[in-house]
């Protein structure tokens with residue numbers, strides 16, 4: 001019976017014995033793969049071979065050919081890894097190696113794959129994109145909302161001879177879609193048709209499903225030693241794995257969307273992209289929307305002619321004009337008014353704009369855009385504050401900058417860089433250092449305000465050290481300086497306050513998990529998972545410190561412990577776990593040690 005059902009399933013997918021064997025050997029090979037790139041090579045070879053077989057038995061036998069396959073790994077709205085296998089090549093090129101530009105798939109394809117959770121077929125000649133559903137036997141000619149009408153994406157496919165593209169989701173266990181695979185083929189006679197995708201898509205999906213755990217779970221080969229420079233003076237493990245992607249993005253003409261928490265370093269990354277682009281000799285212009293009142297946004301962007309509005313007493317060039325031939329970084333894009341969003345969309349689509357009050361007509365814009373945001377733009381779209389079409393227009397090459405808490409290996413290096421940057425303004429050949437205890441203090445705490453917050457603490461600690469020792473070319477920042485700087489910050493709430501509560505609890509918990517893993521990696525010996533149980537104690541200890549015992553227990557739903565007078569015992573037990581965590585990580589007492597009840601009142 002069971003055998004019969006398996007055969008039925010095989011028959012419904014058209015799996016002959018040869019295909020069965022191919023799949024088995026693919027799984028064996030994948031299980032031996034040691035890194036992402038090897039798994040990507042094997043998966044793409046298999047998918048391209050399947051497509052070739054489908055072409056060989058189709059009416060496009062003499063007209064169609066497979067060009068390349070790509071694996072796009074994505075996380076939290078941004079690219080994580082990109083691998084490309086060109087027809088005839090033995091191994092993939094991956095971002096970090098010599099990836100040729102342009103080699104990216106449109107943002108609309110990604111959106112469609114995620115939204116419909118199914119493969120998507122693209123006809124680059126007609127500019128159509130549609131999800132594939134096995135039930136849909138009639139060809140659905142409708143374009144998706146947001147459409148694949150973007151000239152740039154079409155051109156990008158056509159310029160690499162790709163007339164037909166099939167995009168398949170990479171489903172991951174539990175966490176939805178972790179990326180996509182795109183297969184590109186050249187077959188102009190199939191214009192307006194699904195090419196051979198419809199015939200082979202089920203088999204392609206099967207391969208993608210088998211390969212997904214390996215592609216998304218295997219480690220990346222060590223990133224090539226990224227070179228630090230003035231815009232990126234410190235590169236830790238997680239940034240090193242992202243920079244190759246950003247390097248590929250930099251060399252395209254499409255817009256880059258850099259998302260990340262405030263102070264994480266988005267503007268410096270934008271500058272880094274410009275310095276690596278073909279526009280590096282042109283201007284780099286910044287328009288930070290947080291500092292521009294809504295009614296002046298259009299004027300700031302497009303510039304104005306004298307008399308264009310009240311107060312316009314002379315002509316002024318806008319950000320677009322100043323960025324001509326170079327790059328315009330627009331930060332905090334979510335602050336753009338709906339009216340200015342319409343104006344920007346037009347520039348992105350038509351590459352023209354009009355200076356306010358200029359009757360002489362449109363100007364062309366030769367500008368590359370890098371956009372920064374610290375909010376989730378999809379949320380802004382859902383809330384009606386951000387145009388959906390503009391979102392797709394700017395979300396072609398997305399990248400998320402990790403929080404500083406997710407790249408904790410960088411903290412000591414940033415601290416050293418920041419203190420020396422300051423010190424060398426006074427003593428160009430001087431040297432500032434941090435004591436190991438001072439570094440430890442910085443490494444042990446959380447940085448919700450990211451690099452900006454760290455920079456503020458360093459600046460303050462530096463001033464304290466200078467006051468103590470006087471101006472000296474050899475300076476040592478000690479633990480006491482850091483502690484006093486931190487105390488001052490906590491007392492004034494200066495850099496931390498705006499961040500408090502702005503990060504979601506789930507995001508913060510992920511940061512804790514990442515920090516735990518990083519610490520374990522750094523030690524090279526196992527870090528007992530049981531230590532994470534201290535989180536309950538940290539929450540309880542913090543709540544007790546802020547609100548007092550009774551109120552704290554009520555707030556976290558443990559009122560019953562108050563009633564049966566067990567709260568002392570529970571607090572003691574949980575705080576002991578926190579002590580154990582601190583002793584293991586820092587060798588000293590936790591900040592809640594004073595809360596530990598000496599004895600349990602009867």
Ligand SMILES: Nc1ncnc2c1ncn2[C@@H]1O[C@H](COP(=O)(O)OP(=O)(O)OP(=O)(O)O)[C@@H](O)[C@H]1O
Nearest residue numbers: 231232233262263264265266267268374451452455
């Ligand atoms: N590459 C860098 N070199 C030196 N300092 C840096 C660098 N990146 C970040 N910093 C420090 O962090 C601060 C914040 O960086 P940046 O302005 O790039 O962050 P951001 O993510 O654009 O923040 P926001 O969204 O609030 O504008 C800088 O003022 C500087 O002190």
